[in-house]
Amino acid sequence: MLAERQGDLVRIAIFGLGYVGSTAAGCIASQGHHVVGVDVSPAKVDALNSGRAPVYEPGLDDLIASAHADGRIEAHIELTDQLDSCDLAIVCVGTPSGVDGAHDMTYIAQVTRSITESVKPDRVAPLTLAYRSTMRPGSCENLIWPIIEDALGSGASTAVELVYNPEFLREACAIEDYFNPPKIVIGTLGGKPSANMAALHDGIDAPVFEVGLREAEITKFVDNSWHAVKVAFANEIGRICQNLDISARAVHEIFKSDTKLNISAYYTRPGGAFGGSCLPKDVRALQYIAADTGSATYLVDSLIRSNEAHKHHQFLNSVEGLERGAKVLLVGLAFKLETDDLRESPAVDMARKLLEAGFDLDIYDPQVKPENLIGQNLGYAYAWLPQMDDLLVSKEQAESGDYNRIISTNRLVSELAIDANKLVDVSTIP
Numbered sequence: 001m002l003a004e005r006q007g008d009l010v011r012i013a014i015f016g017l018g019y020v021g022s023t024a025a026g027c028i029a030s031q032g033h034h035v036v037g038v039d040v041s042p043a044k045v046d047a048l049n050s051g052r053a054p055v056y057e058p059g060l061d062d063l064i065a066s067a068h069a070d071g072r073i074e075a076h077i078e079l080t081d082q083l084d085s086c087d088l089a090i091v092c093v094g095t096p097s098g099v100d101g102a103h104d105m106t107y108i109a110q111v112t113r114s115i116t117e118s119v120k121p122d123r124v125a126p127l128t129l130a131y132r133s134t135m136r137p138g139s140c141e142n143l144i145w146p147i148i149e150d151a152l153g154s155g156a157s158t159a160v161e162l163v164y165n166p167e168f169l170r171e172a173c174a175i176e177d178y179f180n181p182p183k184i185v186i187g188t189l190g191g192k193p194s195a196n197m198a199a200l201h202d203g204i205d206a207p208v209f210e211v212g213l214r215e216a217e218i219t220k221f222v223d224n225s226w227h228a229v230k231v232a233f234a235n236e237i238g239r240i241c242q243n244l245d246i247s248a249r250a251v252h253e254i255f256k257s258d259t260k261l262n263i264s265a266y267y268t269r270p271g272g273a274f275g276g277s278c279l280p281k282d283v284r285a286l287q288y289i290a291a292d293t294g295s296a297t298y299l300v301d302s303l304i305r306s307n308e309a310h311k312h313h314q315f316l317n318s319v320e321g322l323e324r325g326a327k328v329l330l331v332g333l334a335f336k337l338e339t340d341d342l343r344e345s346p347a348v349d350m351a352r353k354l355l356e357a358g359f360d361l362d363i364y365d366p367q368v369k370p371e372n373l374i375g376q377n378l379g380y381a382y383a384w385l386p387q388m389d390d391l392l393v394s395k396e397q398a399e400s401g402d403y404n405r406i407i408s409t410n411r412l413v414s415e416l417a418i419d420a421n422k423l424v425d426v427s428t429i430p
Helices: 019-030 042-049 060-069 106-118 139-159 174-179 195-200 213-217 219-243 248-257 279-292 303-318 346-356 375-384 395-400 411-415
Strands: 011-015 034-038 073-076 088-091 127-131 160-164 184-188 208-212 327-331 360-364 405-408 423-425
Touching (some): 011 106, 019 034, 019 073, 019 174, 034 042, 042 060, 042 073, 060 174, 088 106, 127 139, 127 195, 139 213, 160 213, 184 213, 213 219, 219 248, 219 279, 279 303, 303 346, 327 346, 346 360, 346 375, 360 395, 405 411
Parallel strands (some): 034 073, 088 127, 184 208, 327 360, 327 405, 405 423
Antiparallel strands (some): 160 184
């Protein structure tokens, strides 16, 4: 296995010599491994075999020239028996957008068939077959593995170890990113550790996440969409500022100085909908300002609609399998723990939906005392939940009630001695 071999004895095949594949080839070869590049483009193959990088990336020519001079890198248009001596094959072929926006998986399917035709079922050790091409979650299990099984039959699981290993390279600084990545994600069947992948990343200092294939596959979608959200949001705020004669630069300096909430992991964990007295109100006001100034803030305009859609999603998940009239306990009515603020609380919406759907509802929230509610908090609570006084129960009642379903909106549920099998937690998404 790769983990047991040293220096030039290690052989790694890389399929696809574009930006990702060429960078991987140069970086891996610079670590002393032997790299076999494979690409259908004669120009890319000729470049690598001449000691030149097939693509322009600062510093890559030097890495490949050095590896070529030492005999640690070679390239072919197609493989014959080179995979016999390879421990690891990395697939970096393109997955361009199709006409419907989905990834075109043609190249993935083609290269997988080509690889499996070259893999011998009686290998001494499995070939670690790692994909770095961005692809829809489920592709490894539903597209790639069936191709492998079709070619290798019952020997597939002993001949091939399937891995999804996304890359986090930015063009123009790809070599730096390869050796100093923000994270290393290794997806396998069942999230089992891969000795060959661990050895490949040996010496690279970064957090390592060994997860299932689908968790690894969705990583790039999440990362890149989040980056797109940040760019779009920043530009929408910039348009508003410009139209109001406000310095967007000064606003950005203030915004990014807050690393406790703004630039942090806060609010990025999938869970409950947002609510309370600030977020919904201020988002609506900003939407009005943007419309009034002609700033066309499509992202900001979508926030309330997205939040309402999430409330509905949570409701449907919470009552799945329940019949009308079932007894339900809602734990947590305020918009967050340790407050009695009910203004625009998603839990109030949840309670209203449960009642409208015909469920027998009790609510436990010791901080919410009707006699203490005042002002807008009082008005909102009874406007949306006029039956609230009759729905609130004590801790003793909550623990002794014979409920068909218990819905938790926050960590308050940890105070109760309840049947965990009846619990649905809408404050987090597992």
